[in-house]
Amino acid sequence: MSIHAFKMQLKPGVVEEYRRRHDEIWPELTELLTQTGIHDYSIFLDEDTLSLFAVLKLRDENSRDSLPEHPVMKRWWDYMAPLMEVESNNRPVEWPLTPLFHLA
Template identity: 75%
Template structure:
């Protein structure tokens, strides 16, 4: 098991819509994420900067790298693209976060 953390960026004025869409996450997307070996996935918001901080746990046998090729993942990115900074293919721009401290 490993932990992965990264930052993403919301556009101004879309916090409520971002939250609503995640509250109504598509069951087939949640299933694809889980099947890829991702669990305990949280996204936090810095309301001052609109930065999103995501933290997820990966099983040792995860297939996270295959998720971008899943049609449901591509549809989700298209669905969310208007709300955040994205790459040309609508994948959210991610900035990796470096772990500095952990207290277990």
Template identity: 70%
Template sequence: MTIHATRAFRMKLKPGNEDEYRSRHDEIWPELAALLRGAGIHDYSIFLDEATLDLFAVMKLHPGHDLGPLPEHPVMRRWWDFMADLMEVEPGNRPKEWPLTQVFHLA
């Protein structure tokens, strides 16, 4: 059995940007999707808690892959710049992330 690494984290949307955030992801750039897949990411979902505007992201990584180089990739940087007006970000426009700890899993 192959074990896939799962990573989950929380981000924060700015008020009034729910529809635009969804719209931009509905039209995700093909080069960004290819970059994420090339980094070993698959089965990636982002959920919105409409009451708090918290975004909950869950992604799976194929074995042997590492997200380390992604933050420096030009396509990733452009996407962060494109999304920065909609969400809370760090300097350099990387989305603020709070890691989530898995407490239960039913396989």
């Protein structure tokens, strides 16, 4: 298992809509994430900067790299694109975070 952390960026005025959409996350997306080996996934908000900080655990046997090609993932990115900084294919822009400390 490995832990991955990254940052994303919300646009101004969309925090509650972002929260609502995640509170109502599609069951097929949850299933897809689980099937590809992602679990224990959290996203945190820095309210001052609107930066999102995501942390997820990834099983050793995973297929996370296949997500960008999956239709459900593409639909989710299209759905979320108006709320955040995205690439040309609507994939959220991600900035990886470097681990500096972990207390187990």
